[in-house]
Amino acid sequence: MLEELELTDLGPIPHATIQPSAGMTAITGETGAGKSMLLNAVKLICGGQADSSRVHPGSIRAWAQGIFVANDGAAAWQAAKEAGVEDDDGELYLSRTVPAQGRSRAVLNGKTVPRTVLARISEDLITVHGQADQLRIASPARQREFLDDFANNTEQRIAYEQAWRAYHAAVQRLERLRTQEADMIQRADYLRESIARINQADPQPGQLNELKAHRSRIENAAQIEHGVSMAMAALDGAPEEGVEGTINMLGHAAAALRNIHVGGVFDELANRLNSTVAELDDIRFTLAQQLPDEHDAADLDELNARIHELNELVQRWGPTLDDVIAWRDQAMLDLEDMDASPEKQAELEKQRDKALKHAMTAARALHDTRVNAAQALSVNVTKELDSLAMPGAELDVQVRERATLDANGLDDVEFLFRPFPDSPPLPMGKSASGGELSRLMLAMELTSASTHMQQHAKGEPAMTFIFDEVDAGVGGKAAMELGRRLAILARSAQVIVVTHLPQVAAWASKQFVVTKGDGPGGIETTVRQVEGNERLKEIARMLSGSSTKTSHAHAQELLAECVL
Known part of the structure; x- marks a missing residue:
């Protein structure tokens, strides 16, 4: 439930705060006063697109925040916790800042988040029904989406989408095998030759760098031998010349300190000298291992040949030897898919048929949910039309099963409307006047909202439904009945309606008026209860x-x- 909506410097509104009723709230005002900005604020906090042109003239940013109440176990809270937000007394603060220049910023309970997080959370808190749906609902795709939303068949749709992707992938693999056989044979020959060439060389990860380092040591063997010999002489000394090495000298120094027999700092220093002697002794051992092997020079030609061989691989499939090995491994996998043998084709056909069977099973499960929902939607909307002063009007939701699958299943969905008893059923948009279409949309939206409300978990704060001037073209008895239907819905859900009809506004528990007038910055809009x-x-x-x-x-x- 929406506890509070606050906005600053959005469009003509410098500041407004609305605390809607838990039941029905009406927002009214003259045409052009700025009521749409309140809906823009809602769309912003629900993760909608930000538009810097809507920042109040002379301001550096616009800001909007909605405070919602939701139970800890609600889906909205689960999504919030996934985003790293902890429960704050059951309240969710969704806000957006839109600068006059630069990128907008989305914040959830004080934590900056991607706007997609706000969109994910808000879909479990609030639903907006607007006039734009009257145009969108005429398309078959939108009608199918409306029916699926009414059916609450998310589980079946996800299961089908996964099965469809698996089937589509199997079909594509088989088609590639059949239609590109000649190209694949040529490509397969190239892969086989390349794999054989690489396998013959048998490259190992890091081998080229190791070989080059080894060659560098051989080529610089004289300098290495001279340097190592000099270093070892300095450490060991030259006994034949009576020269004492560094290691022995440090050992004598340590012994001299211990012979003082006073202990304390002298023993500590002696210990440090002994540690140094041990470290130098290890260095001397390591240096001795670095002396060039007399056999290395004889292996230089063989070493250069191996480096040349690996360099050729790198030049063709590099840029590194690891890339060559990775290319070879992937080529072996690709080669398996390019096997155009009858056995391979039969195997892929078997995989395709199995995937098709699975997809058909999932599609029929989805089809069943749509058929059941279509019957319920047709009946419920027709009842709503009767209550909206359209006796005899009828909505007929058709779900026709095709022979072939597509990404949405087996079904063609079509909404047929009969505005009066003797009228033939025709597609929506072709069988109704503007006023009739408005009332049809209202009936559909009220039915959808009632269904969402029933699906909402018991004990949770009410779901919020916003109706944005969907009463256009409605008047008289129908307007009165519309207000009553919204008030009935508001017994179990929070309803906010933007309306120009007094017959609708009069049913509200709270009413806010949007007015336009002169302000310090020019023409400004105010919102007051x-x-x-x-x-x-x-x-x-x-x-x-x-x-x-x-x-x-x-x-x-x-x-x-x-x-x-």
Whole structure:
């Protein structure tokens, strides 16, 4: 449930705070006053696209925040915890900052997150129904999405999508084998020759660098021998010349300190000298191993030949020897797929048929959910149409099974609408006037919202539904009934409706008015809650365009009538 919506410097609104009712809240105001900015704020905190052109003139940034209440076990909290956010008394703070220049910033409970995180969390908290759906719903794809959403068949759709991808991959492998056989044979010959060439050389990881280092030692053997010999002479000394080496001299120094027999600092220094002697002795041993082997020079030609052989591999399949080995290993896998033998083709056909069988099973499970949902949707929407002063109007949701699969299953989904009993059922958008289509959309949205509400976990705060002026083209008795239907929905869910109809606004528990006027920065929009006499005046204005004695009395009568 949305506890509070706050925004600053968004469009013409310098600042606004709305604390909607837990039931039904109406947002009203004259056309062009800026009601759409409240919806833009909601879309921002729900991870929508940021538009810097909507920053209030003269401001450096726009900001919006929504505070939602959700139980700890709710799906929204699970997503929040995955993003590293801990429970804060059951409240989720979703906010967006949109600078006049630069990138927007999404924040969840004080933690900066990708805007996709806000989108993921908000889908479990709030649903927005707007006029744009009237155009989108005419497309078969959107109708299928609407039906799937109503069916709540996410599990079946995911299972089918996985099966479809596996089947599609199997088909592609088989098609490549059949249609590209000549190219594959040529490619396979190249891979076989290349693999044989590399295997003959038998390269090992890191081998080329090791060989080059070894060759460098052989080529510099004289310098190495001279340097190592000089270093070892300095450590060992030259007994034949009576020269004492460093190791022996340090040993004598350590012995001299111990002969003091006082201990303390002298023994400590003697120990340090002994440690140095041990380290130097290890160095001397290592140096002795570095003296060139007299056989190395004889192996130089063989060594150069091996380096030349490996360099040729690197030049063709490099840039490093490890890349050559990786290329060879991948080529061996590719070669298996290029096996165009009858046995290989039969194997791929078997894999394809198995994947198709699995995909068909998943598609029929998905089909069953759609058929059941189509029947329920048709019945429920038709009932809603009757309550919206369209007796005899009917929605018929058709789910026709095809012989072949595609990425969405086996089904062609079509919404057929009959606006009056004698009318033939025709596709949506071709069989209804603007007003009829508006009421049809309302019936569908109310049915969808009721279903989402029923699916919502018991004991959780109410789901939030926002209806954005979807009452366009509706009036009179239908408008009154629409308001009543929204009020009934608001018994179990939070409903926020942006409306220009007094018959709808009068059913709300709370009403906010958006007005435009002069401000310090020019034309500005304010949002305020109206109660008591102020609300009466607003309802009267909505009824007649001004607050007169007659419209005032009519408004009182309307508010008194709009009680469940």
